Every structure is written in C-alpha cells, then in structure tokens.
Amino acid sequence: MSDKPIRIPGPDHPITVERNPGRVVVKLEGRVVADTRDALTLREASYPPVQYIPRSDVDMSLLARTDHGTYCPYKGDASYYSIAPGGERSKNAVWTYENPHDAVREIKDHMAFYPDRVDSIEES
Numbered sequence: 181m182s183d184k185p186i187r188i189p190g191p192d193h194p195i196t197v198e199r200n201p202g203r204v205v206v207k208l209e210g211r212v213v214a215d216t217r218d219a220l221t222l223r224e225a226s227y228p229p230v231q232y233i234p235r236s237d238v239d240m241s242l243l244a245r246t247d248h249g250t251y252c253p254y255k256g257d258a259s260y261y262s263i264a265p266g267g268e269r270s271k272n273a274v275w276t277y278e279n280p281h282d283a284v285r286e287i288k289d290h291m292a293f294y295p296d297r298v299d300s301i302e303e304s
Contacts, residue, residue: 187253189283195224195254197232197286200303204231206238208273208298209265214238220286224254231301232290235276248272255287256280266297273297 189195200221206214216237222230243261250258256277263270276291277284295301 184251184257185253186281189224189254193225193254195222195284197222197284200231203304204233205300205302205304206233206293206298207300207302208242208263208270211242211265212239213242213263213298214291214293220290222284222287222292230292231303232287232292235289235291238274238291243274246272250275254281255284261291263298270297 187193198221200219203217204214204219205212214233214237216233218234218237220232222232224230242263242265244264246260246262248260252258256279258275258277260272261274261276263273266273273294274291277287280287293301
C-alpha cells in the first residue's frame with residue numbers, strides 16, 4: 181500500500197485530456213524522435229499544454245531509460261528517458277506515466293517531451 185497522496189482534478193486544479201487532431205513531430209539533432217497523428221493534449225491547471233505521444237510512435241531506439249522518477253498526486257509515478265543523440269541537454273527529456281491514476285488513464289502508453297530538451301515539438 182502506498183502512502184502517496186492521490187488527488188482528483190476539479191475546479192481548483194482542472195485536468196483535461198483531448199485528442200490532438202493534428203500531427204505532432206518531435207525533433208532533436210536532425211532526427212525525428214516521434215511522429216504521430218494520435219497525440220493527446222493534456223491541459224493541467226495553469227501549466228502549458230503537453231502533448232502525450234503514443235509510445236508506438238516514438239523511436240525508442242534513441243531513448244535510454246534512467247533511474248529518475250517523480251510523483252504527481254494527480255497523475256501518478258512518472259518514469260524518465262534520456263535521448264541519446266542530445267547528450268547532457270536531453271537527459272531525462274522524456275517522461276511517461278506507466279500506471280497513471282484513473283483520472284488521466286488515457287495517457288497510459290504515451291510519452292511526453294520537455295520542449296527545452298529537444299530542438300522542436302511541431303504541431304501541424
């Protein structure tokens with residue numbers, strides 16, 4: 181049993197997850213790291229929207245899992261990956277919630293990228 185708090189999104193901390201109707205491409209060092217038409221846009225409170233890309237649309241050969249982890253009471257435990265071609269800049273650049281809380285269960289099997297640790301996250 182976990183003693184980590186679990187919070188439910190609500191008016192004081194809203195979270196929405198919606199399908200992004202466009203294409204999302206993540207690039208680093210001249211390489212396409214992810215390319216999808218099935219991204220989910222997560223909007224949380226006053227934070228900038230985050231694109232969650234299906235793991236199947238991410239080039240996992242460029243990623244290396246790290247020991248880093250964080251916990252969000254609204255989403256759960258996050259695991260991290262570094263993007264090898266990006267070196268130190270791209271350490272822990274990618275995160276995923278492998279067993280997200282029920283309120284955001286749609287992001288399971290999806291990955292998100294820190295915009296400042298890749299060259300671009302393009303939406304079209």
